[in-house]
Amino acid sequence: MISSTVLFYGTYVLCLCLGLLCVVFVSYWNIEWRGGFAWDASFLQFNWHPVLMVTGLVVLYGNAAILYRIPFTWSQRKQHWKLVHAALLLSSLILSILGLCAVFDFHTGYHIPNLYSLHSWVGICTVVLFTAQWLLGLVGFLSPCSPLGFRKLLKPVHAWMGMAIFILSLASCLSVTKNADPPPITTNYIAYSSHPAEALFANFLGVLIVAFGLVVLGILSNQRWNRLEPGEESSRVSILLSPYCVV
Numbered sequence: 001m002i003s004s005t006v007l008f009y010g011t012y013v014l015c016l017c018l019g020l021l022c023v024v025f026v027s028y029w030n031i032e033w034r035g036g037f038a039w040d041a042s043f044l045q046f047n048w049h050p051v052l053m054v055t056g057l058v059v060l061y062g063n064a065a066i067l068y069r070i071p072f073t074w075s076q077r078k079q080h081w082k083l084v085h086a087a088l089l090l091s092s093l094i095l096s097i098l099g100l101c102a103v104f105d106f107h108t109g110y111h112i113p114n115l116y117s118l119h120s121w122v123g124i125c126t127v128v129l130f131t132a133q134w135l136l137g138l139v140g141f142l143s144p145c146s147p148l149g150f151r152k153l154l155k156p157v158h159a160w161m162g163m164a165i166f167i168l169s170l171a172s173c174l175s176v177t178k179n180a181d182p183p184p185i186t187t188n189y190i191a192y193s194s195h196p197a198e199a200l201f202a203n204f205l206g207v208l209i210v211a212f213g214l215v216v217l218g219i220l221s222n223q224r225w226n227r228l229e230p231g232e233e234s235s236r237v238s239i240l241l242s243p244y245c246v247v
């Protein structure tokens with residue numbers, strides 16, 4: 001049991017470091033090669049889009065998803081952690097919506113049509129599903145009048161949907177095709193292939209996002225790191241005694 005916990009915290013620290021690196025890399029990319037940030041419907045406003053989407057829908061979302069897996073929280077009242085989970089996801093949702101406003105405003109400013117790419121279709125579906133999931137979670141798990149039977153029914157659907165939304169948000173990040181937009185009037189957007197340093201950096205950011213996603217999905221799929229509900233302790237003992245268990 002002790003080494004399973006140590007293994008968890010090792011993986012968790014890796015997850016925090018990768019998440020932090022994703023935020024630093026996506027911000028640095030936009031400052032160093034894309035001209036920085038503004039909120040004036042220009043291409044500088046667009047630059048908020050990758051930063052807010054990666055920070056909100058990948059890093060914050062991923063961390064909120066694995067919150068219940070932290071062994072430290074298991075001995076504490078679940079209600080408190082439900083509130084922290086909901087608050088982290090609300091922050092993630094707000095950042096994602098701001099990230100979408102950044103790109104929609106930019107498109108409007110440059111008369112570029114909206115929602116024409118695969119990236120934008122996958123992306124908009126992800127944010128719509130996330131909004132529905134957050135609202136249903138609020139009603140189902142935090143509202144005092146939600147019946148126990150409904151909560152039990154909702155729980156596996158909520159967990160599956162949560163994982164699906166995370167995978168879709170990773171897919172959104174990886175489906176960005178360069179030059180998807182007509183280039184705005186700035187040399188910053190001249191062919192990607194003529195900027196080897198930027199191209200390498202952006203590819204490395206993609207690798208970091210994939211690594212972060214795999215670590216989060218690894219934590220979520222490990223049954224030994226699942227918080228058990230009252231009455232489930234016996235199944236934990238049988239899992240711990242199984243030949244695959246790291247004791």
Ligand code: HEM
Pocket residue numbers: 049050051053054057058100103104107113114115116117118119120121122123124126127168169170172173176177180181
């Ligand atoms: C979870 C992550 C993401 C989601 C949910 C998402 C969602 C979206 C949506 C819905 C649009 C369409 C906006 C419109 O049509 O006006 C869009 C456009 C765009 N996004 Fe993202 N995005 C994400 C991450 C990123 C990242 C990391 C980049 C990196 C540069 C990026 C680059 C773009 C570009 C270039 C466009 C305009 C061209 C196009 O529609 O493909 N996005 N995004």
